[in-house]
Amino acid sequence: MPSPHDDVRMRGFRTRVSLEEARKRIVDAVSPLGATDEVPLREALGRILAAGVDAPRPVPAFDRAAMDGWAVEASRTFPATAYDPVVLEVAGESLPAAPFGETLSGARAVRIMTGAPLPAGADAVVPAEFAEEARGFVRIAGAVTPGKHVGRVGEDLAEGDLVLPAGHQLRPQDLGILAAVGLEKVEVAPRPRAAILATGDEIVKAGARLSPFQVYDADTPMLVGLLDRWGGRSGTPSLQPDDAARLRRVLSRAAANAAVDLILVTGGSSVGTEDQVPGLLADLGELVFHGVALRPAGPVGFGVIEGKPIFALPGNPVSCLCAFDLLVGPCIRRLQGMPATEPYRSVRLPLARRLSSVAGRADYARVALTEKGIEPVAVSGASILSTAVRADGWVLVPPGVEGYEAGEVVEVRLY
Amino acid sequence: MPSPHDDVRMRGFRTRVSLEEARKRIVDAVSPLGATDEVPLREALGRILAAGVDAPRPVPAFDRAAMDGWAVEASRTFPATAYDPVVLEVAGESLPAAPFGETLSGARAVRIMTGAPLPAGADAVVPAEFAEEARGFVRIAGAVTPGKHVGRVGEDLAEGDLVLPAGHQLRPQDLGILAAVGLEKVEVAPRPRAAILATGDEIVKAGARLSPFQVYDADTPMLVGLLDRWGGRSGTPSLQPDDAARLRRVLSRAAANAAVDLILVTGGSSVGTEDQVPGLLADLGELVFHGVALRPAGPVGFGVIEGKPIFALPGNPVSCLCAFDLLVGPCIRRLQGMPATEPYRSVRLPLARRLSSVAGRADYARVALTEKGIEPVAVSGASILSTAVRADGWVLVPPGVEGYEAGEVVEVRLY
Numbered sequence: 159m160p161s162p163h164d165d166v167r168m169r170g171f172r173t174r175v176s177l178e179e180a181r182k183r184i185v186d187a188v189s190p191l192g193a194t195d196e197v198p199l200r201e202a203l204g205r206i207l208a209a210g211v212d213a214p215r216p217v218p219a220f221d222r223a224a225m226d227g228w229a230v231e232a233s234r235t236f237p238a239t240a241y242d243p244v245v246l247e248v249a250g251e252s253l254p255a256a257p258f259g260e261t262l263s264g265a266r267a268v269r270i271m272t273g274a275p276l277p278a279g280a281d282a283v284v285p286a287e288f289a290e291e292a293r294g295f296v297r298i299a300g301a302v303t304p305g306k307h308v309g310r311v312g313e314d315l316a317e318g319d320l321v322l323p324a325g326h327q328l329r330p331q332d333l334g335i336l337a338a339v340g341l342e343k344v345e346v347a348p349r350p351r352a353a354i355l356a357t358g359d360e361i362v363k364a365g366a367r368l369s370p371f372q373v374y375d376a377d378t379p380m381l382v383g384l385l386d387r388w389g390g391r392s393g394t395p396s397l398q399p400d401d402a403a404r405l406r407r408v409l410s411r412a413a414a415n416a417a418v419d420l421i422l423v424t425g426g427s428s429v430g431t432e433d434q435v436p437g438l439l440a441d442l443g444e445l446v447f448h449g450v451a452l453r454p455a456g457p458v459g460f461g462v463i464e465g466k467p468i469f470a471l472p473g474n475p476v477s478c479l480c481a482f483d484l485l486v487g488p489c490i491r492r493l494q495g496m497p498a499t500e501p502y503r504s505v506r507l508p509l510a511r512r513l514s515s516v517a518g519r520a521d522y523a524r525v526a527l528t529e530k531g532i533e534p535v536a537v538s539g540a541s542i543l544s545t546a547v548r549a550d551g552w553v554l555v556p557p558g559v560e561g562y563e564a565g566e567v568v569e570v571r572l573y
Numbered sequence: 574m575p576s577p578h579d580d581v582r583m584r585g586f587r588t589r590v591s592l593e594e595a596r597k598r599i600v601d602a603v604s605p606l607g608a609t610d611e612v613p614l615r616e617a618l619g620r621i622l623a624a625g626v627d628a629p630r631p632v633p634a635f636d637r638a639a640m641d642g643w644a645v646e647a648s649r650t651f652p653a654t655a656y657d658p659v660v661l662e663v664a665g666e667s668l669p670a671a672p673f674g675e676t677l678s679g680a681r682a683v684r685i686m687t688g689a690p691l692p693a694g695a696d697a698v699v700p701a702e703f704a705e706e707a708r709g710f711v712r713i714a715g716a717v718t719p720g721k722h723v724g725r726v727g728e729d730l731a732e733g734d735l736v737l738p739a740g741h742q743l744r745p746q747d748l749g750i751l752a753a754v755g756l757e758k759v760e761v762a763p764r765p766r767a768a769i770l771a772t773g774d775e776i777v778k779a780g781a782r783l784s785p786f787q788v789y790d791a792d793t794p795m796l797v798g799l800l801d802r803w804g805g806r807s808g809t810p811s812l813q814p815d816d817a818a819r820l821r822r823v824l825s826r827a828a829a830n831a832a833v834d835l836i837l838v839t840g841g842s843s844v845g846t847e848d849q850v851p852g853l854l855a856d857l858g859e860l861v862f863h864g865v866a867l868r869p870a871g872p873v874g875f876g877v878i879e880g881k882p883i884f885a886l887p888g889n890p891v892s893c894l895c896a897f898d899l900l901v902g903p904c905i906r907r908l909q910g911m912p913a914t915e916p917y918r919s920v921r922l923p924l925a926r927r928l929s930s931v932a933g934r935a936d937y938a939r940v941a942l943t944e945k946g947i948e949p950v951a952v953s954g955a956s957i958l959s960t961a962v963r964a965d966g967w968v969l970v971p972p973g974v975e976g977y978e979a980g981e982v983v984e985v986r987l988y
């Protein structure tokens with residue numbers, strides 16, 4: 159690896175690593191935290207399964223009615239119609255917790271409720287809509303075929319079936335199916351804890367009084383949200399002035415804190431005279447890269463202090479967002495023991511307009527979904543946060559591509 | 574309105590309202606809760622803005638450098654190239670919190686950092702990459718045009734611009750832009766609180782020992798997750814046996830509880846002999862509808878007790894999911910004072926295979942996104958939860974449509 163210090167002067171980035179190389183170095187430098195969390199299902203929404211789950215029992219565990227009606231031997235209902243009904247004797251009832259105990263035979267039917275066990279001898283259910291019971295007999299106005307309105311053992315899940323794979327992010331219906339196989343708790347990936355530091359003499363907390371030339375800190379509320387979306391969490395962010403000695407102390411303390419799994423520093427990541435974070439990183443630990451061929455997050459840096467990953471993120475909020483989505487997020491996945499995939503759903507859709515990009519750098523292009531297709535949002539103004547707010551997602555344009563034409567199908571990651 | 578009791582017999586649903594009519598009746602019967610929550614930005618992820626937010630100040634509030642480099646009057650850099658550089662005297666420095674105080678004039682430049690105020694007299698920034706400073710002079714190896722690498726006042730947001738509209742669900746970058754305009758708190762829609770009751774003698778809590786013909790409760794963990802996804806929340810769900818007197822007491826108590834905004838009852842919603850919920854609803858309050866022309870949630874009922882919305886949801890988990898997404902969710906939005914829109918992102922994509930449906934009923938068809946397009950998941954087996962687990966989203970097929978052909982573009986709501 160070339161000495162990372164070559165870059166750290168007000169001379170621009172002499173060398174920038176590719177996005178691919180940056181990601182590879184992150185994965186190589188970071189080890190999974192190891193531990194997993196066991197959480198009750200009702201707290202598991204959005205968590206990531208640490209291990210695949212196999213069905214310990216079939217669902218359903220017995221043949222059951224899929225509708226309210228009468229359980230029958232299907233052949234007994236031929237050729238019933240509304241004008242020429244079949245009449246069967248009602249032999250009894252099957253309720254979900256009180257099955258019909260005998261075997262059904264002859265011209266008989268069993269009144270049955272949805273979810274109730276299908277009696278032995280029956281092979282179909284005539285829905286309530288097509289029958290009417292009176293004085294111990296049911297008039298069936300429509301024939302059913304064998305298996306009709308019956309939920310078979312294991313039809314939903316056979317014993318041993320994979321219910322959900324490792325790495326799956328849990329949605330409401332996933333919690334339902336995990337409960338259906340009897341699980342009350344589930345083993346999920348840990349939520350890596352980040353310390354967030356925003357640096358810059360000009361940065362002021364939202365809500366405070368603003369002096370001329372000061373700006374509100376937009377990065378840390380966004381980072382708190384991004385961590386949450388990617389499966390991490392954070393303590394209270396702290397704002398730090400451009401004071402190298404102080405920043406060195408704060409960084410060392412965070413790296414030594416057992417409750418911190420990664421550190422995110424915003425601002426001071428570039429090549430300006432006040433951009434001290436990469437230098438500090440190199441002094442306190444190892445600077446793994448500084449500068450990525452990526453727009454708009456070129457000045458991002460990454461290193462390791464006492465085994466903990468540390469990102470020097472650009473202070474500009476869009477650059478910070480881009481660096482998070484493409485580099486910090488994969489690091490969080492890695493800490494969770496997961497492949498460094500993105501939590502964004504991706505769709506392939508045609509472009510409504512040309513999407514321009516500059517060759518030689520990867521481009522994080524914000525796009526909106528419209529009736530006409532994918533619309534690039536403000537291709538100029540890479541640093542404008544409202545572009546990310548107006549956007550529904552982003553397209554990663556690889557370094558070797560100068561853009562895509564209108565009508566080309568591109569992969570969009572949806573926010 | 575016809576007497577809802579006409580339907581409540583083991584004779585099937587004589588009349589079913591359309592999905593559209595059911596939704597209209599819900600909106601008519603339910604009033605917004607009124608109150609809004611004020612929450613700090615760091616707790617606002619996923620919350621819904623109660624009111625639109627206008628920018629109280631422009632972003633940026635001053636012209637600033639978009640890159641590290643040298644602030645110049647652009648015309649002074651013509652026609653600089655790497656072989657024929659322009660040399661300017663360095664008049665000083667502009668840092669983000671320490672601007673250059675004078676007006677730039679003559680053949681001079683000001684060293685400037687990203688985000689720092691652009692000095693008066695300068696109109697562009699030469700990036701660090703294209704210049705080198707030595708002994709008080711900077712050699713500029715590339716010309717810039719006026720405005721280059723400058724972020725103009727209000728370029729991101731002008732004062733008074735709509736930052737985000739009412740009803741917007743807050744993402745990380747939205748928290749960033751709200752902080753950028755100086756907000757530390759935000760007014761969001763309330764989270765309606767639901768009481769969840771699962772009924773059925775056969776229902777057992779996940780994790781408990783199962784007797785033959787008992788089944789695990791899959792609905793309540795799913796409902797807890799669905800409430801969260803739709804912006805509501807819930808207390809601890811309770812499981813109730815099929816005991817009408819007891820259920821009547823529990824329902825009355827929940828309706829009288831000031832901490833409950835809506836009630837969800839699963840099971841006992843159909844026309845079986847044990848399906849007592851719609852009848853109880855009619856006795857204790859008003860049954861607004863029972864039975865919707867909707868697959869697979871036909872038996873769903875809805876009513877109001879003491880002004881509180883109550884849903885009788887089918888016990889089958891897929892039907893329960895369908896009823897939630899199409900009916901309960903819009904009710905939650907209504908309670909929040911929002912239009913009854915869905916929280917699902919929707920995309921329009923072509924079908925990879927024919928999607929069959931039955932005319933006369935709306936159909937909640939689960940689909941997967943694949944390389945080839947939209948794949949229907951298990952068109953038979955409406956009641957199978959693993960179809961919803963394998964699905965990435967759903968297509969609502971209207972009652973008048975018998976399905977869509979392969980290649981047709983359909984609207985998919987993504988889970």
